[in-house]
Amino acid sequence: MSSVDLEAQFDAEYFAEPSENKNPHESLEQIRSNIDQLMDDYSHQGISLTGHLIHVSHYLPFVCMLKHQNEKDEQKDEPSDTPKPILTEVDQVGFERRSDTPNQHSFPIGPSGASSELPRRRRMSTVSAHNNFSQPKWTLSHRRGHTAMNAGIRSLGSQFRQTSIGWPGDLRLGNQRGELIESSSLTETDKKALEEELKVQRETQTDDMSWIPVWIEDKLAHMHYEGYCKTTLWPLFHYLIWQEHFPEQDESDDATYQAYLEVNWAYAKKVAEIWKPGDLVLVHDYHLLLVPKLLRSLISEAYIGMFLHSPFPSSEIFRCLPRRKEILDGMLGSNLVCFQTYSYSRHFLSSCIRVCGYESTSSGVESNSFNTAISHCPIGIDVERVLLDRDAEGVEPKVNALRQLYHGCKIIVGRDKLDVVKGVVQKLQSFRKFLEEFPEWRNKVVLIQVTSPSLHEDAKLESDVADLVSHINNEFGGLGFTPVHHYHQMIERDEYFALLSSADLGLITATRDGMNTTSLEYIMCQSKTYQSPLILSEFTGIGGILNQTVRINPWDIFGTARAINKCLLMSTEDKAKRQTELFRRVSSHTSQTWAFTLIKELLRNLGVGQTARVTPYLDHKLIVDKYKKAKKRLLLFDYDGTLTPIVSRPSAAVPGQKLKEILPRITSDERNIVFIVSGRDGNFLSEHLGHMPNIGLSAEHGCFIKEPNSKEWWNLTDNIDMSWMDDVEDIFKYFTERTIGSQIERKKASITWHYRNCDAEFGSFQCKQCQDLLESNVVSKKPVEVLVGKKNLEVRPLAVNKGEIVKRLLYDHSDSEFVMCAGDDKTDEDMFRSLSDIFVLAPGSTSSLKPIMNAPVSVSMGGEKEETLPGVEINMNADDIFTVTVGPASKPSLAGWHLTTPEEVIDALEKLVG
Numbered sequence: 001m002s003s004v005d006l007e008a009q010f011d012a013e014y015f016a017e018p019s020e021n022k023n024p025h026e027s028l029e030q031i032r033s034n035i036d037q038l039m040d041d042y043s044h045q046g047i048s049l050t051g052h053l054i055h056v057s058h059y060l061p062f063v064c065m066l067k068h069q070n071e072k073d074e075q076k077d078e079p080s081d082t083p084k085p086i087l088t089e090v091d092q093v094g095f096e097r098r099s100d101t102p103n104q105h106s107f108p109i110g111p112s113g114a115s116s117e118l119p120r121r122r123r124m125s126t127v128s129a130h131n132n133f134s135q136p137k138w139t140l141s142h143r144r145g146h147t148a149m150n151a152g153i154r155s156l157g158s159q160f161r162q163t164s165i166g167w168p169g170d171l172r173l174g175n176q177r178g179e180l181i182e183s184s185s186l187t188e189t190d191k192k193a194l195e196e197e198l199k200v201q202r203e204t205q206t207d208d209m210s211w212i213p214v215w216i217e218d219k220l221a222h223m224h225y226e227g228y229c230k231t232t233l234w235p236l237f238h239y240l241i242w243q244e245h246f247p248e249q250d251e252s253d254d255a256t257y258q259a260y261l262e263v264n265w266a267y268a269k270k271v272a273e274i275w276k277p278g279d280l281v282l283v284h285d286y287h288l289l290l291v292p293k294l295l296r297s298l299i300s301e302a303y304i305g306m307f308l309h310s311p312f313p314s315s316e317i318f319r320c321l322p323r324r325k326e327i328l329d330g331m332l333g334s335n336l337v338c339f340q341t342y343s344y345s346r347h348f349l350s351s352c353i354r355v356c357g358y359e360s361t362s363s364g365v366e367s368n369s370f371n372t373a374i375s376h377c378p379i380g381i382d383v384e385r386v387l388l389d390r391d392a393e394g395v396e397p398k399v400n401a402l403r404q405l406y407h408g409c410k411i412i413v414g415r416d417k418l419d420v421v422k423g424v425v426q427k428l429q430s431f432r433k434f435l436e437e438f439p440e441w442r443n444k445v446v447l448i449q450v451t452s453p454s455l456h457e458d459a460k461l462e463s464d465v466a467d468l469v470s471h472i473n474n475e476f477g478g479l480g481f482t483p484v485h486h487y488h489q490m491i492e493r494d495e496y497f498a499l500l501s502s503a504d505l506g507l508i509t510a511t512r513d514g515m516n517t518t519s520l521e522y523i524m525c526q527s528k529t530y531q532s533p534l535i536l537s538e539f540t541g542i543g544g545i546l547n548q549t550v551r552i553n554p555w556d557i558f559g560t561a562r563a564i565n566k567c568l569l570m571s572t573e574d575k576a577k578r579q580t581e582l583f584r585r586v587s588s589h590t591s592q593t594w595a596f597t598l599i600k601e602l603l604r605n606l607g608v609g610q611t612a613r614v615t616p617y618l619d620h621k622l623i624v625d626k627y628k629k630a631k632k633r634l635l636l637f638d639y640d641g642t643l644t645p646i647v648s649r650p651s652a653a654v655p656g657q658k659l660k661e662i663l664p665r666i667t668s669d670e671r672n673i674v675f676i677v678s679g680r681d682g683n684f685l686s687e688h689l690g691h692m693p694n695i696g697l698s699a700e701h702g703c704f705i706k707e708p709n710s711k712e713w714w715n716l717t718d719n720i721d722m723s724w725m726d727d728v729e730d731i732f733k734y735f736t737e738r739t740i741g742s743q744i745e746r747k748k749a750s751i752t753w754h755y756r757n758c759d760a761e762f763g764s765f766q767c768k769q770c771q772d773l774l775e776s777n778v779v780s781k782k783p784v785e786v787l788v789g790k791k792n793l794e795v796r797p798l799a800v801n802k803g804e805i806v807k808r809l810l811y812d813h814s815d816s817e818f819v820m821c822a823g824d825d826k827t828d829e830d831m832f833r834s835l836s837d838i839f840v841l842a843p844g845s846t847s848s849l850k851p852i853m854n855a856p857v858s859v860s861m862g863g864e865k866e867e868t869l870p871g872v873e874i875n876m877n878a879d880d881i882f883t884v885t886v887g888p889a890s891k892p893s894l895a896g897w898h899l900t901t902p903e904e905v906i907d908a909l910e911k912l913v914g
């Protein structure tokens with residue numbers, strides 16, 4: 001490829017004409033009015049929502065300090081009727097500046113705007129919270145981080161009452177040293193005092209928010225957070241699969257999962273303590289992934305939403321997690337799981353399908369008889385607040401100071417946590433490459449990189465970064481010029497906004513980041529100053545959204561270097577055009593719109609919209625009563641998925657021990673007529689069930705029938721043209737060759753293509769293709785029907801189906817006083833339909849349903865023939881017939897009742913026979 005082609009390819013990849021956002025987000029007003037509408041709709045349906053939101057997140061947004069005894073004494077003189085203070089905004093809490101690593105300096109612009117080192121200091125809230133009855137015991141200050149989430153949550157207070165549940169974190173003594181206190185050493189009075197004091201915290205006078213601490217023993221809390229959260233889940237979710245640490249391989253590692261479970265239980269129980277019917281619960285982030293399921297086990301009807309703030313990895317990564325099923329099941333206890341981006345939500349759905357074998361639905365995924373909607377909505381920033389911070393008095397002098405300091409140079413800025421996924425190493429490598437490849441920029445560009453310490457200081461990363469900085473500075477710098485200025489320290493808010501505002505280019509090269517709000521704040525800052533472009537890694541959540549930034553692959557060091565060059569040369573018009581669109585985008589989807597969208601999505605997916613379709617759980621008492629009273633009973637059972645669980649190989653689905661025990665007990669009662677009505681062929685049914693006395697069998701979805709104790713199979717398809725079978729088999733063969741793991745099951749009068757053992761998504765895709773081909777090539781020409789079964793496609797003659805068999809059996813046993821008919825599949829719906837079709841409203845009556853079999857009855861006799869038989873009297877009412885679908889209550893079905901699993905069917909049969 002010539003260099004011209006390369007250039008063009010590079011431009012096309014990184015500098016494509018930025019497109020307009022095609023799907024602009026709804027405005028906050030629209031979302032709020034949708035919420036009102038949804039709440040109204042629910043109330044008209046008789047579903048009352050309380051308007052109370054319960055947020056569950058790892059931390060409470062406060063650092064809590066128990067006042068030192070002396071300090072409390074000092075305050076004794078304070079009048080007891082002092083008004084309760086409003087919690088005021090406090091800056092960073094309890095961190096200190098560091099400047100102890102070579103090549104690092106103190107950030108050059110202190111509060112005065114001068115280039116000076118800040119004194120080491122500890123900043124704490126000066127505002128104390130008072131409880132109702134005494135002097136304040138606790139001092140609360142804002143906890144750093146999660147600004148966007150907290151702002152979003154707070155904004156919901158304008159429409160909802162809110163309670164926020166979280167861990168108060170490590171507790172400290174409010175003395176000079178801010179020593180840690182073991183939470184176990186706290187007295188109940190101290191705990192109560194903190195609970196009281198949290199209750200009265202208000203951000204503004206109109207806020208309706210209560211804060212409730214979850215008390216967790218210190219060791220457990222740290223095993224949960226630094227253990228399972230930070231060493232297992234966090235690396236996995238950021239595509240770092242435990243390079244140095246394999247989780248859960250020995251007892252101590254599993255202990256971190258146990259701690260995770262235990263802590264998640266503590267949160268779930270705390271919610272259950274305060275939950276009232278009609279409350280909405282919102283669980284936040286990867287620390288609490290089990291809470292939805294645990295909470296649902298305590299309150300089955302709870303409305304639960306979950307938002308994952310971190311990325312969700314590809315299913316190929318996620319499947320490595322030893323506890324993958326527990327984690328997915330935990331999340332799937334929610335009515336809604338929402339992610340930052342579409343791709344995270346797609347990865348999650350794929351994991352549910354591929355790892356757990358769950359089925360996707362139109363809105364999300366069905367698991368364990370429950371439908372969970374899946375959605376995505378990126379978190380925004382609190383724009384109003386960011387603009388205030390950007391415009392704060394102290395910022396402009398600092399911007400000027402920085403520009404003055406680097407006068408004559410282009411300034412590239414980076415601000416990241418020093419975590420391996422933030423890509424600081426890649427950034428420095430790219431900057432070095434840039435200086436190598438574009439020497440004309442040497443001595444004319446500086447990179448100001450500020451890194452903040454992460455939870456686990458990574459010595460190797462720190463030294464890699466320091467080495468690279470020193471290497472670049474040695475190679476490209478000199479006595480009078482230093483290309484990289486690295487500050488490993490926390491910086492003040494003013495300094496941060498000045499840094500972003502003063503840049504000629506922002507550089508974000510994270511190799512993985514759930515969202516990256518720094519990029520959004522950068523855009524807000526630049527709208528006031530230079531409209532400078534932003535280079536943004538495509539591996540950040542926001543990278544997929546802000547398409548007017550210059551998106552790079554941070555692993556492509558040369559590509560990033562070229563992007564830096566291009567951005568520094570970008571025309572003023574191009575910069576302005578990009579900036580205008582970016583500003584519009586960032587200010588139209590804020591943390592407030594995120595929070596309200598989350599609530600709207602949860603409301604849309606409460607599952608109560610399906611009320612009309614919900615099938616009630618089988619009333620065991622009622623069925624047992626009816627069964628006992630009946631002198632003759634007809635019991636009809638489907639086989640796979642009803643009497644035996646679905647397994648990966650059809651040949652392995654043999655009757656289990658419990659089934660083998662219960663069936664003879666049922667059939668030995670001469671009042672019972674029992675038929676297995678299955679899609680299986682006669683050979684399979686005869687082999688596994690045929691030896692049992694008094695069991696009738698029907699095979700291949702009604703193609704064959706064998707009376708109890710008879711050896712003869714009656715073929716209802718005798719007179720039917722079966723030439724279609726070869727055509728269908730050819731199509732099935734075509735797909736089997738192209739779909740690894742699929743197989744054909746050719747029966748006597750029907751044929752099945754199975755794809756259960758294939759790649760789940762590819763299997764479903766191929767199934768759809770195959771179905772289309774069958775519909776257009778066979779069904780349109782021959783009298784056959786294509787049935788979409790459980791990970792299979794079946795073709796059988798149109799003239800027969802399970803419903804016809806049931807009609808016939810009901811006719812033959814019209815003196816039955818009780819019918820139970822159970823099935824799990826779509827083909828079983830024909831049985832339910834036949835049983836409900838025999839009842840019509842009695843002439844002239846509006847209430848009572850009467851059976852119609854006392855009129856002449858048409859029964860399919862196989863082939864194209866229908867036999868009309870004389871009417872028979874049926875002495876049953878509709879409530880003597882129990883049609884039972886096996887699966888979730890939400891599954892669309894004609895059945896009157898549901899049971900969830902084949903095990904529950906066997907249990908129900910055991911109850912019948914006592």
Ligand SMILES: O=P(O)(O)OC[C@H]1O[C@H](O[C@H]2O[C@H](CO)[C@@H](O)[C@H](O)[C@H]2O)[C@H](O)[C@@H](O)[C@@H]1O
Pocket residue numbers: 638639640641642645646647648649650651653677678679680681745752754755756789790791792794825827
């Ligand atoms: O009417 P049924 O008794 O429910 O039979 C329907 C089909 O069941 C079998 O396939 C299904 O079960 C298999 C074993 O659990 C499973 O591996 C497969 O994926 C399912 O589709 C059977 O193989 C078919 O012939 C039946 O028609």
